[in-house]
Amino acid sequence: MERQEIQALFDRFADKNIIIIGDVMIDSYMWGKVNRISPEAPIPVVSVSDKENRLGGASNVALNVKALGANPIMCSVVGDDDYAAEFLRLLEENDLTTKGILHSPFRRTSVKTRIISQSQHLLRVDEEDENALDTETEIRLKAKFDELLEQYAPEAIIFEDYDKGVITPEIIKHVVNKANEAGIFTAVDPKKRQFMDYVGVSLFKPNFKEMKEGMKAEFATDNLSAVKGLTTKLMKDKQIDRILLTMADAGVVITDANEFTHIKAEVRNIADVSGAGDTVIATATLCMCSDCSLYDIAFISNMAGGLVCEYSGVVPIDCQELMDELEEKYKAK
Numbered sequence: 001m002e003r004q005e006i007q008a009l010f011d012r013f014a015d016k017n018i019i020i021i022g023d024v025m026i027d028s029y030m031w032g033k034v035n036r037i038s039p040e041a042p043i044p045v046v047s048v049s050d051k052e053n054r055l056g057g058a059s060n061v062a063l064n065v066k067a068l069g070a071n072p073i074m075c076s077v078v079g080d081d082d083y084a085a086e087f088l089r090l091l092e093e094n095d096l097t098t099k100g101i102l103h104s105p106f107r108r109t110s111v112k113t114r115i116i117s118q119s120q121h122l123l124r125v126d127e128e129d130e131n132a133l134d135t136e137t138e139i140r141l142k143a144k145f146d147e148l149l150e151q152y153a154p155e156a157i158i159f160e161d162y163d164k165g166v167i168t169p170e171i172i173k174h175v176v177n178k179a180n181e182a183g184i185f186t187a188v189d190p191k192k193r194q195f196m197d198y199v200g201v202s203l204f205k206p207n208f209k210e211m212k213e214g215m216k217a218e219f220a221t222d223n224l225s226a227v228k229g230l231t232t233k234l235m236k237d238k239q240i241d242r243i244l245l246t247m248a249d250a251g252v253v254i255t256d257a258n259e260f261t262h263i264k265a266e267v268r269n270i271a272d273v274s275g276a277g278d279t280v281i282a283t284a285t286l287c288m289c290s291d292c293s294l295y296d297i298a299f300i301s302n303m304a305g306g307l308v309c310e311y312s313g314v315v316p317i318d319c320q321e322l323m324d325e326l327e328e329k330y331k332a333k
Contacts, residue, residue: 001296001330006323012290013069017152018282019100020061021075021145021175022160022167022189025110025128026087027056027274027314034117046117055090056112056314058160060275061189062096063316064282064304065158073152075100075145077137077166083109083127100148104137110164119271119312132165141166142174149178155289156185158281159198163191172197185289189281190214198238203288205244205281221250224262231255244284244298246277246305254298263298266306266329275314280305283317300326 001009032048055063062072074096078084080103087109091098110128114121133141148154157179161167172194179186180200187203195214198204206214208221215234219226231243231253245253251265284301292300303325304317 001326003327006326006330009287009290009292010069010319010323013286016070016156016286016289017073017154018065018070018156018158018285019073019075019145019148019152019154020058020065020158020160021171022058022061022158023110023162023164024055024059024074024076024078024087024101024166025057025112025162025164026083026090027054027060028052028111028113029054029313030113030115032115032117034122044117044122046115046122053086053090054314055087055094055096056275057110057162057164058278059087059091059096060278060314060316061158061160061282063094064279065286066094066096067316067319068283068286069319070286071152073097073100073148073154075141075148077102077104077107077133077141079103079107079109080105081109083111099151100144102137102140102144104134106134106137107165110162114313116312128164130164132168133171138168138170141171145171145175146178149182154184156187156202156285158285159186159188159190159201160278160281161189161191161194163193167194169194169197173199176200185285187281187285187288189277196238198240200239202241203244203284204234204238204240204242205246205277205284207277208245208247208250211245221247224253227253228255228260231260242288242294242297244280244301246280246302252298252302254294256294259294261295261298263295263302266303268306268310270309271312272314273309275316276305276309278314279308279317283322299329303329
């Protein structure tokens with residue numbers, strides 16, 4: 001791709017509405033210094049110097065979609081608590097709509113607190129519920145999704161599953177059926193619990209660990225024959241159009257019924273891999289519904305995922321940085 005082609009592709013992202021359905025959360029950070037060990041237990045004492053709350057989980061996918069120039073619409077469930085109010089504040093602060101967010105008195109708003117000193121993660125504290133949605137809230141979420149579908153007429157729907165219970169088999173079936181009836185792309189970033197429930201989707205993006213657990217198979221990333229066999233079986237069994245398999249330092253594989261491509265990983269200074277999958281699924285989805293080739297879907301989304309790993313904490317992609325690096329890498333091919 002030349003610079004003009006890259007710019008033209010990113011310009012096509014701008015008019016696209018993307019619904020993201022899945023587990024939202026707050027990523028909370030505490031930064032400080034460690035100068036001593038606690039006299040109460042053999043643990044470091046962190047003197048906190050700064051705190052920050054960020055959008056996390058499926059809402060980080062929304063941030064990435066927005067950073068790439070498209071229009072994200074979140075569809076999810078939070079609790080009826082103080083953290084829910086903070087989550088809505090963060091959405092508004094980032095110019096994201098709150099129309100698709102439901103409140104439930106039966107759930108806590110998910111919060112992951114990371115304690116960091118000198119760029120080292122010392123501890124993570126999770127406050128969350130992992131039980132599946134109750135029947136009443138599940139019905140409400142399906143109705144909310146239908147409302148958003150009619151209002152926004154999206155080009156694609158992303159399932160961002162963090163195994164916290166918002167995505168259930170009934171939600172998957174309802175959303176995929178509605179999308180397929182309307183000719184809308186569906187993309188999935190799966191987790192173990194619902195791995196085999198995604199049938200008839202456009203793009204399925206597991207990572208290496210999720211693929212092994214979901215398929216109950218052992219294979220090595222350098223055994224591309226085994227990778228091809230597993231992805232082919234999964235596509236056939238679940239009527240999936242495309243699979244994008246991310247394999248960390250072994251790169252990515254993308255495949256459909258006719259093509260199988262392996263792209264090696266880029267050598268990078270990795271600071272934090274948190275949130276890289278969110279960036280990959282957001283980028284791959286926008287490339288897919290902008291008529292990119294399989295190779296370009298994988299190449300561009302792999303590049304985007306690698307770039308965010310160079311930053312500490314969960315951050316969305318910098319669109320200009322991605323375009324600049326793509327120009328450089330395409331020239332070097």
